Each structure stands twice: as C-alpha cells, then as structure tokens.
Amino acid sequence: MSDREMTTLQRDGVAVTKERLYRLLLAGCAALTLAVTSGIIIALLGGTVSFFSEVSIVAYLTGTEWSPVINGKFGVLPLLSGTLVITVVSAVVALPIGLSIAVYLSEYATPKVRSVLKPALEILAAIPTVVYGYFALVYVTPFLDDVLPLDFGTFNALSAGVAVGLVIIPMVSSISEDAISSVPDSLRNAAYGLGSTKFDVSTKVVVPAATSGIVSSYVLALSRAIGETMIVVIAAGLSPKMPFFPDVLKNLTNSVQTITSGIVQVAGAENASGVLLNAMFALGMTLFVLTLTMNILAEAVRRRYREEYS
Amino acid sequence: MSEQTETTSSTAAQRPEVNTESSGGQFEGKTVLESRDLDVYYGETQALQDVSLQIPEKQVTAMIGPSGCGKSTFLRCLNRMNDLVDTAHIEGDVFFNGKNIYADDVESVALRRRIGMVFQHPNPFPKTIYDNVAYGLRVQNNEVTDDIIEDSLRRAALWDEVKDQLDTSALDLSGGQQQRLCIARAIAVDPDVILMDEPASALDPIATSKIEDLIEELAEEYTVVIVTHNMQQAARISDKTAVFLTGGELVEFDDTNKIFENPENQRVEDYITGKFG
Amino acid sequence: MAAETDPTFDGGSELRRRKLLGQVFEGVLVASTLVGVLALVALFVLIGNDALGPAEADASWFLLYFVTLVAPTSVYTLLVRRDEVASSINGLSFATVFGSLIGSAVVYVVVDSVRPHDVAIYLVVGSLFPALVLAYNRITGGSHYTGPALPVSILFGLVSARILYPFIIPVISIVADWILFVVVVTGPVAAGLGLFVTSRWSRRYGAVTAVAVLGATLATAGVAITQGIDPALSVVLVSVVAGPVAVVSLDTFKRRETGRYGLLGPWLLIGGIVAGAWLERQLGIEGLETWLTPTLLLNSWSSFRPEQAGIYPQLVGSVLVVGTMAVLSFPVGVGAAIYLEEYAPSTGWRGRLATALDVNISNLAGVPSVVYGLLGLALFQNFFGVAPWLPRALGLKPSLVIAAAATLGLLILPIVIVSSQEALRSVPDELRQGSYGLGASRWQTIRNVVLPEAVPGILTGMILALGRAIGETAPLVIIGVATTTYSAPEGVFGSAAALPLQIFASAANSIPEYRTGVVAAASVILLATMLIMNSTAILIRNRYENN
Numbered sequence A: 001m002s003d004r005e006m007t008t009l010q011r012d013g014v015a016v017t018k019e020r021l022y023r024l025l026l027a028g029c030a031a032l033t034l035a036v037t038s039g040i041i042i043a044l045l046g047g048t049v050s051f052f053s054e055v056s057i058v059a060y061l062t063g064t065e066w067s068p069v070i071n072g073k074f075g076v077l078p079l080l081s082g083t084l085v086i087t088v089v090s091a092v093v094a095l096p097i098g099l100s101i102a103v104y105l106s107e108y109a110t111p112k113v114r115s116v117l118k119p120a121l122e123i124l125a126a127i128p129t130v131v132y133g134y135f136a137l138v139y140v141t142p143f144l145d146d147v148l149p150l151d152f153g154t155f156n157a158l159s160a161g162v163a164v165g166l167v168i169i170p171m172v173s174s175i176s177e178d179a180i181s182s183v184p185d186s187l188r189n190a191a192y193g194l195g196s197t198k199f200d201v202s203t204k205v206v207v208p209a210a211t212s213g214i215v216s217s218y219v220l221a222l223s224r225a226i227g228e229t230m231i232v233v234i235a236a237g238l239s240p241k242m243p244f245f246p247d248v249l250k251n252l253t254n255s256v257q258t259i260t261s262g263i264v265q266v267a268g269a270e271n272a273s274g275v276l277l278n279a280m281f282a283l284g285m286t287l288f289v290l291t292l293t294m295n296i297l298a299e300a301v302r303r304r305y306r307e308e309y310s
Numbered sequence B: 001m002s003e004q005t006e007t008t009s010s011t012a013a014q015r016p017e018v019n020t021e022s023s024g025g026q027f028e029g030k031t032v033l034e035s036r037d038l039d040v041y042y043g044e045t046q047a048l049q050d051v052s053l054q055i056p057e058k059q060v061t062a063m064i065g066p067s068g069c070g071k072s073t074f075l076r077c078l079n080r081m082n083d084l085v086d087t088a089h090i091e092g093d094v095f096f097n098g099k100n101i102y103a104d105d106v107e108s109v110a111l112r113r114r115i116g117m118v119f120q121h122p123n124p125f126p127k128t129i130y131d132n133v134a135y136g137l138r139v140q141n142n143e144v145t146d147d148i149i150e151d152s153l154r155r156a157a158l159w160d161e162v163k164d165q166l167d168t169s170a171l172d173l174s175g176g177q178q179q180r181l182c183i184a185r186a187i188a189v190d191p192d193v194i195l196m197d198e199p200a201s202a203l204d205p206i207a208t209s210k211i212e213d214l215i216e217e218l219a220e221e222y223t224v225v226i227v228t229h230n231m232q233q234a235a236r237i238s239d240k241t242a243v244f245l246t247g248g249e250l251v252e253f254d255d256t257n258k259i260f261e262n263p264e265n266q267r268v269e270d271y272i273t274g275k276f277g
Numbered sequence C: 001m002a003a004e005t006d007p008t009f010d011g012g013s014e015l016r017r018r019k020l021l022g023q024v025f026e027g028v029l030v031a032s033t034l035v036g037v038l039a040l041v042a043l044f045v046l047i048g049n050d051a052l053g054p055a056e057a058d059a060s061w062f063l064l065y066f067v068t069l070v071a072p073t074s075v076y077t078l079l080v081r082r083d084e085v086a087s088s089i090n091g092l093s094f095a096t097v098f099g100s101l102i103g104s105a106v107v108y109v110v111v112d113s114v115r116p117h118d119v120a121i122y123l124v125v126g127s128l129f130p131a132l133v134l135a136y137n138r139i140t141g142g143s144h145y146t147g148p149a150l151p152v153s154i155l156f157g158l159v160s161a162r163i164l165y166p167f168i169i170p171v172i173s174i175v176a177d178w179i180l181f182v183v184v185v186t187g188p189v190a191a192g193l194g195l196f197v198t199s200r201w202s203r204r205y206g207a208v209t210a211v212a213v214l215g216a217t218l219a220t221a222g223v224a225i226t227q228g229i230d231p232a233l234s235v236v237l238v239s240v241v242a243g244p245v246a247v248v249s250l251d252t253f254k255r256r257e258t259g260r261y262g263l264l265g266p267w268l269l270i271g272g273i274v275a276g277a278w279l280e281r282q283l284g285i286e287g288l289e290t291w292l293t294p295t296l297l298l299n300s301w302s303s304f305r306p307e308q309a310g311i312y313p314q315l316v317g318s319v320l321v322v323g324t325m326a327v328l329s330f331p332v333g334v335g336a337a338i339y340l341e342e343y344a345p346s347t348g349w350r351g352r353l354a355t356a357l358d359v360n361i362s363n364l365a366g367v368p369s370v371v372y373g374l375l376g377l378a379l380f381q382n383f384f385g386v387a388p389w390l391p392r393a394l395g396l397k398p399s400l401v402i403a404a405a406a407t408l409g410l411l412i413l414p415i416v417i418v419s420s421q422e423a424l425r426s427v428p429d430e431l432r433q434g435s436y437g438l439g440a441s442r443w444q445t446i447r448n449v450v451l452p453e454a455v456p457g458i459l460t461g462m463i464l465a466l467g468r469a470i471g472e473t474a475p476l477v478i479i480g481v482a483t484t485t486y487s488a489p490e491g492v493f494g495s496a497a498a499l500p501l502q503i504f505a506s507a508a509n510s511i512p513e514y515r516t517g518v519v520a521a522a523s524v525i526l527l528a529t530m531l532i533m534n535s536t537a538i539l540i541r542n543r544y545e546n547n
C-alpha cells in the first residue's frame, strides 16, 4: 500500500498523446462536413461567376427561352415554370395524402396496422427514383392516357409529378406524424371531456395544434420535389416550356423541363465546356439557393412548434 | 512508472499535512481524502457551498441529506467524475493522500484508477461476468488472471453464485447480484478508495442487507465513502457521517454515533428525527 | 345522454350526423392511406409482372410450385413461429445461407473484375505489416502504440504493395487464377472460421476447421479441373458458402438442445425451387416467360438484341462503386458522429461549433443529389478550377469508380452521421459512467463500451445508406459516368458503371422488349436489392430494440 501511495496521479505521456490524436482525428471527420458545404458553395459559385461574366444576369432571370446547346439561349424562366408545374402536381398528390396518413397513423390506426404501414411507407421513400421514373414513363402515362380525357405526350408533366408525389408522401407523413403525436394528450383529453367526437378532436384540436410541424413537413417535401431529378428526366422529357395560359391543362399533358433536368441535359451534352458547363453550375446554384432557403424555413417553422409544447 | 514523473508531481502540488489528527482530535487514523472550501456550480446554480471535510482511511464515511442537497455532487468531485459534466465548475481543492487532485498535472483518468466508483443503479456492461470484472484491469493495461477475477468476486460475496456462469452475460443476473458485480468490478483494480452513490437504493431489502454486510467487510481494506438517503443505513454501516442540507451545505460531520445520538446542530437533529427532509 | 335533456336542439339526429361525419372522415383517411399503399403495390406488381411474365405460365406450373415450394415453406413457417428458439435459429440459418451466397457472389465478381493477381498482391503485401504489428502485440501483451500503429501499418502495406507491384506481377502472372482465389478468398475465410471456432470451442477444433475448409476447397477445385470446369467459382462457393454454413450449422446443432429444426428453413426454400425447376423440365410444363434469366445476370449489355442483353458489367460496377464508397465514407461518418456525440462539449466555443456542425449536417442532408454531382464534377475535373493539375496528377477523372464512390460518399455522409449519432445517443449514460469510474479513458470507453452497444444502430444506418447509394443515379450522370456500359470496371481506378444508369439509359428505348422486359427485370433486381437491404435493416433494428 505504502509504495502505491507514492505512485503518481499522472498517466504516461504516450497514452495522453494517443487520446489527443484520436480526438483530433475524430474532430477532423466532423470538420469534413464543413469542407463539404464549403466545397459545394465554392464549386457552384465558381461556375456561376464565370457564367454571369458571359451571360447577363438579367437575361438569365428574365429570359423566356432555354436552349443552351443549340441557340445559346439561357433564360431560366421555362425551367422554373417546369419545376413549378412538377412541384404543384406532386404537392396536390402528396400533401393531402401524407397528412391523412399521418392523422390516421397517430390517431386511428391500431399498433398492429402501424407496424405494417410504417415500413411500407419507408419502402415508398426508399425505391430508387430512377425506377419511379421508369414506372411513370412506362406504366403511369399510358394509364393516365386511358382514364383521363386528355391527350398525353409520351413525356408529360402529370405522370412525372404524380411519381414525385409518391416519393415525397413518406416525408410528409412521417414528419407530420411526429408533430401530431407530440401534441400533448392533455389537450386531447380536455377536448374529449367537453364532449367532442374523435373527428372533432382530430380536426379541430390535434391538427391545428400541430400546424407548424405539418407546414414544416410540407415545405421540406416541396424542397425535395424541387430537387428531384431522375423521375423528371425520364418521364417529363427535356423540352423547356413557358407555362400555357389560359389552357392550363396543357401544362400537364406536355413535356416540360425542370432546373434539375436542365442540369442533367447539359451534363449529357457532348463535350460540354465553357459557358455550357458553367450554365450547369448556375442552374445548380439556383437550385441550391432555392432548396436551402426552403429547408431553413422549414427548420425555423419546426423550431417554433418544438417550443410550443415542451 | 518512472521515478522522474514522481518527483515532479510531488513538488508541483502543495502538500498539506497528511496524517492530520483533526482539530477535535476525534479522528484516529490517517486522512485519505480531504476537501477544502469546495464550491461546485452547474452553470449559474451553486450545488455545493464551501464544503470542507476529511475522510479517514479504511473506514466507512456516509453522506446523508435530503434529495438534491449535493451528496452525489460531492462524491463525484472526489474522483473528478464531474469533469464529464460540461456545465460543472469547481472552486476549492480536494486532496488525495496530500496531493491536490485538481492540480494541472493530475490526470483524471489516472485518479479514477485509484478511486473507484459504484453507482446508484447497477450498471454492469453488456458483457460476460468475467469481462465485467476484467474490464478495469484491461483498460489499465494490467494483467488479467483468473485468480484476480475469482478473488474480486469472492470479496464481493458473489463468487459462489456465479462461479459456474462466468461466461454468461452479466445482464442475466438479478439486480442485487449486478450491484455486487459492480463492486467486484471496482475492487478488481485494487483502488484505495471506493465511492458508492446510493448503492442499495434500487434493490430489495434482502439484496440491500447483503450489500450492507459487504460494505462493512470492504472497510477492512478500503476507504469507503457512501452516499445514502437512508438514515438507518448510515447508522448501521458507517463510522463517520456527514450531513448535507438543502443548498449544498455541509452542516455537520462527526462520528456516526454522535450524529445520531447527540447532534450539535438543531437542523441536523430535526432532519434525523424526521421533522423535515 | 346530455343531449337528450338539452332543450335547444335535437341531440339525437345531431349526434347521428356527427357520428356519420366521423365515419366519413375516417373513411377518407383510410382511403388516402390505401392510395399510398396501392401505388406501392402497383409499382411492384406491374414491374414484377413484366419482368417475370407469370401470365404465360400454365396453371400446372403454379400447382407444381405450390406443392414443392409454397406449401412446405408455409407449413414450416407456421411451425417455427410457435417456437422461439427454433425461430431464432431459423433467422440465423437464413442469414448465414443467404448472406454467404450473396457474399460469395460479391467476392467472386469483385476479385474477378479487379483481377485476382492485383487483389493477391495488395492483400498479401498489404496485410504483412498489420500482421507484424498484431504479432508484436500478441507477444508483448500490447502497448499504447498498437492502436495507432495498425492503420498506419495498413497504409504502409498498401503503399509498399503499390511500389513492389511491378516486380511481383511477372512472377505472380504464372500462377493460375484459381490458386490466387484460394489465397485471397479461402485463406482469410479459413483463418476467420478457425478463429471463430477456437473462440467458441477449442483451439484444436479451430485448427481442424481451418484445415477442413482449405482441404474441401482444394478437393473441389481438383474435381472441377478434372471435369474441365474453371475452378475459381467453386473455390469461392466452397470457401464462402459451404464453410460458414457448415460451421454455423454444426455449432448451433451442438449448442442447442431444442429447436434444431430451425436450421432447415433456407434449405426448404432452396430445395423447393430446385425441385420445382427440375420437375418443370421433366414434366415439360410451360413456365414463366421471364426476363430475369441467367443471361440477364451474366451477359454484357446489348442495345439491339434484348434477348442477349445482360447487366453483368453494371452489377459489378454498382458493387464496386458502392463498396468503395462504403470504405471511404463510413469511417468518416461514424468518426464525425463519435466526435459530435462523445467529445464535443455543450458549452463554450467548441459547443457552439458543434451546434453549427449539427445544423450544417442537417442542411447537407437536404441538398439535392444533382448538386452533389456538381460537387464531384468540380472536385475531380479541375479541383474547383483552383488546381486543375491536381486530379490529373493523382490519376483521377470524374468518371472513374473511385470518383463516383467519393461523390456518392459525400452524398450519404449526412445519413451515416445522423443515424450513427442516434445510435450513440441511445447508449445509456450509466454505461459510460461505469467505464470512467473504473479508470477508463474517453477513447477506451468509446471503444469498449459505447461502440459495441451502438453497433446495431450504426449498422442499420449504414445499410440504409447503402440502399440509398445503390439506386442513386443523378450525381453519376452529372459527373459523366457512362450510362451504357459494355464491360465491367477493372478495379477502383477503372471506368465506373452502375445498374441504375443502365435503367435510365434504356427506359425509353424504342424497342418495346427493353421497356417492358429487360429494363423491368433490371428494375426488379434493383428493387430486390433495396428490399433486402431495408428489411435487413428493419430486422436488425427490431431485434436490438426489443433487447
């Protein structure tokens, strides 16, 4: 015992250095994520700056023709219009269905049903989008052509938009469900105590109380829809168009091009270089800014609801 | 370890008198751990106020007091477990065998190898019984022998119950057995001091009494510091008792008999007789 | 009740109206949920139908497989489900048999496309130094240096293999491929199984196992040679499938008293299929008109003859790209998660930095995948225009396997980090405290207590990330990986290929057999891979959540 008392309370230096080394390495791994973000911004910024040194920013933002390869026209509006059409269609599909599923899962479904439905929905989100694109092109379009009294092109916005909608349903449903189930039971009980039916409680108490979470899921899902690529490239074709008005339905039956499929088309062009290559990065920047803004917005909205009940 | 580091360490920290006979002369034996003017804060809130206390060697020292009064906090200062709480901030000193454990040259990991700890909820690792006992030896790069494992389990009064199932998961044991395993695990590395934070509060009465017997035996070889909110337990097993009261104040520290029979402080008396707490 | 005494309105009909409304509402909810589920079912059924062509099959075909496959497995499943022990043995058996089958396919295909010599050189020379380190560790009983020395020695080994490569290659080229397969596949497997048996039984049994695996492999190779068949595939099958399956089966059989019949599960399934196929041919029954044929799996692509078209190069490409990605990305992702959960404090500037990193990671998860493609392009084309010479000097181009893998690796990094963080967070703090209380350092605590507990969760996240990466298409298109490929990549620095790219390229092929045949079959393979991965992940999660 007595000689142990004399032993030091230090550890040997090698062990301490080793600990430091590991901490440093692991911190390096974490710091790499910052490098990824910086890399994305530098890559996009570099291409975008070069692009706007050759094409005026006004021409880009207000131009109504996107024909980079053939005519060297770089108006982004047709691509924005295509993106908007796809996003609206997918929203019409996914937002109500996703919310319904969320309400059903959290308020109505038995645990057994939940345990089957939740993995099924996860699968809906896990299917590769290239398969969705193929599915939309080969199966959905002919189906729509059969059941709807419209004349669909081989490539059309509706079937692509519907497929994008399927992809984002699980996003809406899972985030909304989290929000709905975090509504405290005391609120539900209070409403039941006042003689409300389950319907009343769901629609007048629970859903309103979870509004910000639901809105947040909507915004996130739409951001995902805007960034969706393969489905649109495969099923919506590659022809940029300004919106049809007042003949609105034509927007659905025709081929459109989105920002993402614009990027893919340029990437696929034979030896893309110079302004063409840079156009790709300018589109990427547009997409990045758009989706990042929406994601930050969604997070801000979600923060608010977290504070409401906790 | 090298003699070189040893000399630097002994000069680096101030050395108070070891072997202090305390002022009242009531302490026989040597002081192993001593806190001086210890203040602990979690963020802005203060959890311990100005605690000075000397813990004698090879005796059981109990800490009692109402919940939230800082007993665990104090205990965790003694082996620097509070270093792991980001918000914790410590002022004052703690001396271990005369060495300030909050000195810059003290490595908390090395300190904990000398001052072991047993927790409120039995927390065996999800490994075999054998690996649980061997864990401390392995991380300290000490040789693991079957003899050490057996000896530790024997001293924790667990050997007879588990000797045929050393290769099974420690999680299959009952709560009381798990806690004794945690004690075996702590003594396997042969520490000087064992800190126990309410080691029996999660156990049934039979398991509790086994643990209590065990603690009394351990005190023959180790210095034991035990936190308990159970006053009878403190009275039964401890030699010295420290009473903390709300606000993180050490109100009285004396021989256990004295505390329970004739406390000096009125608030301690009220607490012990159950008038508040 | 209260409504009846309420004088102001007719409670009875009001109540009925509200009840009806509630039912309609619930009906709408169920219907919406069904729309989601039906879409999923429709996708699987329509694509599966085109790929497998069950409509062409005779009724007797269905009857045949009902008798040989469906009936026995259903009865067996019902039996096994009642017995918990048998059911867990069954799970283990399935995992071993099918896991090793998939594993053997992957190993064969990768070693074959990367060339057995190269694998042998890198594996043998590369493992020399780590082996020395481990041996030293064994003899001296370990020191502080072994931990850090291991990765360094691996790196060192790989570099020396690269340097020695030109000198070894002429010598090793003389050796037949199948012998190299024995070296790079059978060797490690036999050693691994030997160690496994040693740890569970005894050193003697371990040695016997290792020798048996080696002997069986060589014997099979000998038989194959006398039959004039290339022995390489049989070497892989015997080592990677027969070895582990035999060891696990025997081990379970000896250890368990009850429920041993759980071992039969996979064999009933395989037996049913084989028996069905044999009888189908014997009886001349009209079977499926399927596109999911060996030709599809083993041939190279053809853009004009759908019956000849195969996706072998794409499959190999996907395996190589995703495998390389896993090697590059998983350690970094788990490392980042460990830092953020175990090291980063919650206060001070480091705490704020960690919070910023967390926000950054969740934003990265929302960046569209095309943007990662642009990042990969900028990185490997001309290094952001900053140092265009750099990728070239390193021999990198955006369309190589390694570049594709790195691009996908960055894409899945947030997924891996977030899921690993969740897994680490779910490890009870009491275990950490217990470890620190025994004088373990932070790294020792992480290494010995936290990580082992978090492994199932981390693994789940990794599998899901792999599933995501396998189907990822857009970034690969952006970095310029060829969408149609006729030959498999020749290793990590070869030109990349990937299955989803071929689906993309051929989805709109004007020959209808591609659209509703070959592509459907390729999609089924992709979907099946994804399903297997997801269900494995869900199984692991459920299994460890219950414990």
Ligand SMILES: Nc1ncnc2c1ncn2[C@@H]1O[C@H](COP(=O)(O)OP(=O)(O)O)[C@@H](O)[C@H]1O
Pocket (backbone or CB within 6 Å): B042, B047, B065, B066, B067, B068, B069, B070, B071, B072, B073, B074, B085, B087
């Ligand atoms: N990790 C912590 N962070 C913040 N406050 C804490 C922490 N641990 C304990 N406290 C606070 O410090 C005070 C003393 O706690 P503790 O030492 O656990 O008391 P006891 O063990 O006597 O019940 C309590 O008010 C408690 O809320």
Ligand SMILES: [Mg+2]
Pocket (backbone or CB within 6 Å): B071, B072, B073, B197
């Ligand atoms: Mg406490």
